Amino acid sequence: MTAELTSLKTSLEGTGRGRDPINILALAIERFDHIALSFSGAEDVVLVDMATRIRPDVAVFTLDTGRLHPETYRFLELVRERYRLDLEILFPDTSSVQELVRDQGLFDFFEHGHKACCQVRKVAPLRRKLAGLDAWITGQRRDQSEGTRGDVDVVESDTAFAGRDGSLVKFNPLAHWSSAMVWDYIRDNDVPFNELHARGYVSIGCEPCTRSVLPGQHEREGRWWWEGLQHRECGLHAGNLRKAG
Secondary structure: OHHHHHHHHHHHHHHOOOOOHHHHHHHHHHHOOOEEEEOOOHHHHHHHHHHHHHOOOOOEEEEOOOOEOHHHHHHHHHHHHHOOOOOEEEOOOHHHHHHHHHHHOOOOHHHHOOHHHHHHHHHHHHHHHHOOOOEEEOOOOHHHOHHHHOOOOOEEEOOOOOOOOOOOEEEOOOOOOOHHHHHHHHHHOOOOOOHHHHHOOOOOOEHHHEOOOOOOOOHHHHEOOOOOHHHOOOOOOHHHHHHHO
16 A cells, blocks of 8 residues: 555646645556445545546545535535536445434434444445445545644545455545635635535534534534544544544
């Protein structure tokens, strides 16, 4: 994996556009056959817009936890139709969800934290998906969370999940972008977005665990607000916690 990462980083640096998302996406899609783009929010739909210009049939998947906002479901369908995606929707294991709810109820996370729920509804389905890939693409940005995402690189080894041969490459083409840059792109390119954003929701996850934020508040303040800032990752990017620790 070290040699693979070195080669990828050298290729990006050699173009002189190592922070350019389209350049990063082009390299990722060209280099890997078994690669997919993870889609859920504003950053991800920017990447969908860019990636489909490079390869219209790029593989895109999303996680349906069963607890998303109605607006999010409408957004997923809007994006699927807009870009003519063969959007793969991943669901949690039914028996695991039933066991979780039977043992902990529907809102246990407000008292005991969100990790167990996220593990069943998000992390486990993602792990199954990534096990069949060599690389994946995410919309992470460094400024989303200084504590857990401040060191995110445009290409890195995923230390939290395993791919087809054990190793897994993770591309974060928007690592160096700001929220303002994301929204400038959305406006300039008429990219669809979740209608909740217009109501003060910046970072959008499951309905019980997401709320709008006030002007001046950081976007992650609206996620798992009853927990400490150091816990505001769901496990999809658990490698960030290891680096931060």
